Amino acid sequence: MSVDTDTVRRIAKLARLAISDDGLAPMAQELNVILGWVDQLNEVDVSAVEPMTSAVQTSLKKRSDTVTDGHIQEAVLHNAPLTEHGFFVVPKVVE
């Protein structure tokens, strides 16, 4: 499988990364080198193998459904690039 510049444009959009038109072809080339190398996994017969989903088999612990924190508005907003009246300020989303 080989990646072309349209695919790079599409996945960059999905990843919310802006890539200039000049940058598309070199990036496609870079990705193809890596994807070509990982293609060696196709040599392995995995038809009867379950995918590994966690490194250590454990059952998830349960905890009581109680509030453990809250009322920390100042701490939540403290690193925001822009705030107003106790809210995050973001670019206009709805026209």
Added chain:
Amino acid sequence: MTDLTELSLAQARDGLRGKKFSAVELTDAYVAAMAAARLLNSYITETPDRARDMARASDGRIASGQAGALEGIPLGIKDLFCTKDVLSTAGSHILDGFKPAYESTVTANLWREGAVMLGKLNLDEFAMGSSNETSYYGPVVSPWRRTGDTAKLVPGGSSGGSSSAVAARLCLAATGTDTGGSIRQPAAFTGIVGLKPTYGRCSRWGIVAFASSLDQAGPLARDVRDAAILLGVMAGHDPKDSTSVDRPVPNYEAALTGNIKGMRIGIPAEYRVDGMPQGIEAMWGRGAKWLREAGAEIVEISLPHTRYALPAYYIVAPAEASSNLARYDGMRYGLRVAGKDLIDTYEKSRSAGFGAEVKRRILIGTYVLSAGYYDAYYLRAQRVRTLIANDFRAAFEKVDAILTPATPSPAFAIGERNDDPIGMFLNDVFTVPANLAGLPGISVPAGLSDDGLPLGLQLIGKAFDEETVLRVAGVLEEAAAFTARPDSWWRS
């Protein structure tokens, strides 16, 4: 008084308890060493004032008989750990100005036992790299140089600030994280000990996430005993990390009995890779001989899917990274570059905030997870991962631990390998399998290359059997008697 920075963590701990010197004196020695070593670029943020405050508090607790396990011990913290009110960057421009309102569980455990924070250590951006050259804050320089050569060498990565600082005596020990070798490879490059615990042994809460099914915190230290002491404090169950395991934390220091009589140590045939320098092959053989002389039995084993570990890793890790790094959108913290609308602001912020290596991995991860490719790449890689874990499971029915080289080469020069991403990935060929299988691994300095650079041997153990790993590592360390040190050319 002798130079306090020459003491090991265990020696410093005993000296503090015996009141031979104060925690403030010890911390001052490190603050001075740190300030005189800025050429190495090991620290992104130095916190000398906080360190002195913490040291004063430690002296108070020592005086009143309330000393913790690491009371007064000055440590460096990889800047992937969130530290309350202290800039936490992950080596990335996108976290500009980020001062967490909370403390990572691992660092909180260290402070609870009295450790002193010297500062935040440089790293590859979001821990993505094997040479510490991808940091927004510039490359870290290794204190080591080749014999008769002044070329600046990499300290390994991604915990390159940690390895450089420990090797140059700019902290007593450091925290690191290891997703594909990021503790063990830099430790091997700088002649120190690096331990990646079993997945789940240490909490990941408050550590900036790279690949969540692989990331694990661990210590970089001057010797095996120091690593054991640190792990004992870093490890433990944390309700805030559902993958952290609720089982008792053993006394790891007590595991260092020096007795490995009757143990079976596996030598995996598949780790003899093409082009491995003769010096590394020879050191591996010496390591096996040392363990045999100490009473262990050396057993040839096979881990047949080893060669597929790296390509599987370079699907799984970028896939998880692309998902984890989706949170950096410039809205709630870090860098925001204003655009014409919301989407444009996201794209501008992320494009300005992430470096080239991080972008490349996000794109690979997005691609392998995208519609139509998920089964061919991600699911296949996860199946291969099962095969790799099964290889280890079968091997551990025959042996107690596995001995391999830590890296396929010694450290290289800064800039030397930047044109070849796959060549850079190959640094981690011996360390990645343990991450995929979730197993503990340690790198122990075992000799010097022909050009005078440190080389490490790796031991891989069964899940949650850090004690055996540490015990065998202790024997290896004693037999290797690695005492070489870099000249302090960097000191100003």
